[in-house]
Amino acid sequence: MISTVSTLIGGIGLFLLGMILMTDGLKAVAGDALRAMLANFTGSRTKALATGAGITALVQSSSATTLATIGFVSAGLLTFNNAIGVVIGANLGTTSTGWIVSLLGLKFSLGTILLPVIGIGALMRLLGRARLAHTGSALAGFGVIFVGIDVMQDSMGGLAEQVDLSQFSTAGIQARLMLVMIGAVMTVLMQSSSAAVATTLTALAAGTISVEQAAALVIGQNLGTTVTACIAAIGASVPAKRTAFVHVIFNLGTGTIAFFILPAFVAGVDLVTERWLGREEALTIAAFHTAFNLLGVAVFLPLTSHLASLATYFIPEIRPTLTRNQDLSMRDVPSLAVNAAHDTLRQCAVITLLNASARLRGEDSPHIEQVLVEVRQATHETGNFLARLPSVEAAILGRLTAVLHVIDHVTQCARDAEWLSDSRRLRTMPALRVQADRLAALFMSGAEGLTDGDPDDLAIVTVQLEEALSSGEDARPAILQSAARHALNIDEALDGLDVQRALERLAHHAGRSLYYLHQLDQRTPDTASLAELDVRTGE
Incomplete structure (x- = not known):
C-alpha cells in the first residue's frame, strides 16, 4: 500500500x-x-x-x-x-x-x-x-x-x-x-x-x-x-x-x-x-x-x-476613484503600469482644466478646492506607483518619461488653480480679466479634447495656449502704467503682477500637460521633440 x-x-x-x-x-x-x-x-x-x-x-x-x-x-x-x-x-x-x-x-x-x-x-x-x-x-x-x-x-x-x-x-x-x-x-x-x-x-x-x-x-x-x-x-x-x-x-x-x-x-x-x-x-x-x-x-x-x-x-471599491486602476501586481509588466498611470493622469488633467476654468470665470466653491486637492493627491500616488517599477525596456522609456512630465505639470496646474481662488485682483483688473477669460475658454476646449480623444483638438489647443502665453505678457505693462497714473496703489499693482505670473504659469503647465498627453495618445512619444520643447520653454 x-x-x-x-x-x-x-x-x-x-x-x-x-x-x-x-x-x-x-x-x-x-x-x-x-x-x-x-x-x-x-x-x-x-x-x-x-x-x-x-x-x-x-x-x-x-x-x-x-x-x-x-x-x-x-x-x-x-x-x-x-x-x-x-x-x-x-x-x-x-x-x-x-x-x-x-x-x-x-x-x-x-x-x-x-x-x-x-x-x-x-x-x-x-x-x-x-x-x-x-x-x-x-x-x-x-x-x-x-x-x-x-x-x-x-x-x-x-x-x-x-x-x-x-x-x-x-x-x-x-x-x-x-x-x-x-x-x-x-x-x-x-x-x-x-x-x-x-x-x-x-x-x-x-x-x-x-x-x-x-x-x-x-x-x-x-x-x-x-x-x-x-x-x-x-x-x-x-x-x-x-x-x-x-x-x-x-x-x-x-x-x-x-x-x-x-x-x-x-x-x-x-x-x-x-x-x-x-x-x-x-x-x-x-x-x-x-x-x-x-x-x-x-x-x-x-x-x-x-x-x-x-x-x-x-465587493465595493474603497480606493480613490482616480487611482483605483493602479494595482501593484502590474509591477512585473511595466507597460501595463505606464498605461494605468496614463489613464489616471488623463482624468486628473480633465478635472484640473475644468475646475481651473471655473476659477478663472470667477466661480468659487469648497467643492472645487476639494477636487483640486484630490487631483494633487492622485498625481502624488501615481508618482509613487511608478517609482516602484523595475527598470523598463527602451521601448516604453519614452512613454514613461512623458507620463512623469504630465505628473509634474498637472500637479502644478492644480496648485496654481488653488492659489488663484484667494486673489481678488483676477476679476477686478480689466487686463487680467481678459486674459483669464481667454484661458478659461481654452481650458474648456482642452478638457473636451481629452474627453473626446480627438488628437487634432489637443494639438490646436496646445498651440493656442502657447499664443495666449505670449500675448498675456501685455497685461504686465498695463498694470504698471495704471500704477504710474495712480489708478492703482503699489500694493494693488504688485498683487496684480503676482496674479499675472500665476496665469502665465497656469497656461504654461496646462499647455505642457496637453502636449505630453497628446504624445502619449500617439503611442510613440517623440522624445526629441519633447527635449526641444523643454529647451524652448526654459525648463
Whole structure:
C-alpha cells in the first residue's frame, strides 16, 4: 500500500511539474502576444469567451489566463463585463486536459515515446537563450506530463485492489455529495484541477471507480479551483477579488446544476460519445466535463452584466476613484503600469482644466478646492506607483518619461488653480480679466479634447495656449502704467503682477500637460521633440 501511494504521489508530482514547465514556457514564449490577444479579441461576450477558452487550452492553465485578465482589468484595458467572459472561457478551456489524457495519455504509453522529447527540451532550455530556452521548457514539460500519466496509471492498477469506493456509490445524494467533496479536496491539495482530472481518468481506466463516481469527482474538481482563486484574491486588488467572486459563482452554479441532474446527464453524454467516439469510459468523462461547463456557459454568459453588478455590490471599491486602476501586481509588466498611470493622469488633467476654468470665470466653491486637492493627491500616488517599477525596456522609456512630465505639470496646474481662488485682483483688473477669460475658454476646449480623444483638438489647443502665453505678457505693462497714473496703489499693482505670473504659469503647465498627453495618445512619444520643447520653454 505504501509503495502504491508513493508511486501515485510521484506520478502526480511529475504531472504537476510537466504542467508548470509547459505553462511557464508557453507564457514566456507568448509574452506580449498573450496580452495583445486578450486586449484585441474581447470586444464582445462571445469573443471574450472564445479568447479565454483558446488561451487556456494553449497554456493548459486557467490561472494564467485569469491572472492576465486581472492585469488588464486593473489597467483599464478590459471592461469588467468582458473579463467575465474570459474567466468563463478559461473554465471551458481547462476541460481540454481531459481530452488530451483520454485520447492520448490513456491509449498509448506516451511517456516512454516522449522521453527523447524531454531530453531535447532540457538541452534547449540549458543551451538556448530567450525564446529558444522557453520553448525548450514547454517541450520538456509536455513530455513530463505524459510520463506522470504513465506513473499514475501504474499506481492506480495496484490501488484498484486495495481501495474500495463502493461506499461512495452515486445512488444517494449524500454519497454523491461526498464524492464531490473528495474531488474538491483533490484539486486543493494538488493545486491543479487538470492534475486532479487526470488522476480521476487514470483511476477510471484502472477500474478503481465507476463512470458516475468519476463524474461526481470531476464536478468537485471543477469546484476546487475556486478555493485556489479565493486564496489568490486575499489581499489582492478589488478587480482581482471581483474576478475570483465571479469564478466562484460560475463554478458553484454550474456544479450545482450538474450535481442534481448527474445520472441523466452522464447517461446522455455516454450515449453521444458511444455513438460518435466509441465505447470508452474516459472519453465519456472528458465529454461530461466539457458538456456541463458548456451548460454553465449557456446559463451564465448572457448574465454577465448581472454577474458584474452582483460582484460590484458585494465587493465595493474603497480606493480613490482616480487611482483605483493602479494595482501593484502590474509591477512585473511595466507597460501595463505606464498605461494605468496614463489613464489616471488623463482624468486628473480633465478635472484640473475644468475646475481651473471655473476659477478663472470667477466661480468659487469648497467643492472645487476639494477636487483640486484630490487631483494633487492622485498625481502624488501615481508618482509613487511608478517609482516602484523595475527598470523598463527602451521601448516604453519614452512613454514613461512623458507620463512623469504630465505628473509634474498637472500637479502644478492644480496648485496654481488653488492659489488663484484667494486673489481678488483676477476679476477686478480689466487686463487680467481678459486674459483669464481667454484661458478659461481654452481650458474648456482642452478638457473636451481629452474627453473626446480627438488628437487634432489637443494639438490646436496646445498651440493656442502657447499664443495666449505670449500675448498675456501685455497685461504686465498695463498694470504698471495704471500704477504710474495712480489708478492703482503699489500694493494693488504688485498683487496684480503676482496674479499675472500665476496665469502665465497656469497656461504654461496646462499647455505642457496637453502636449505630453497628446504624445502619449500617439503611442510613440517623440522624445526629441519633447527635449526641444523643454529647451524652448526654459525648463
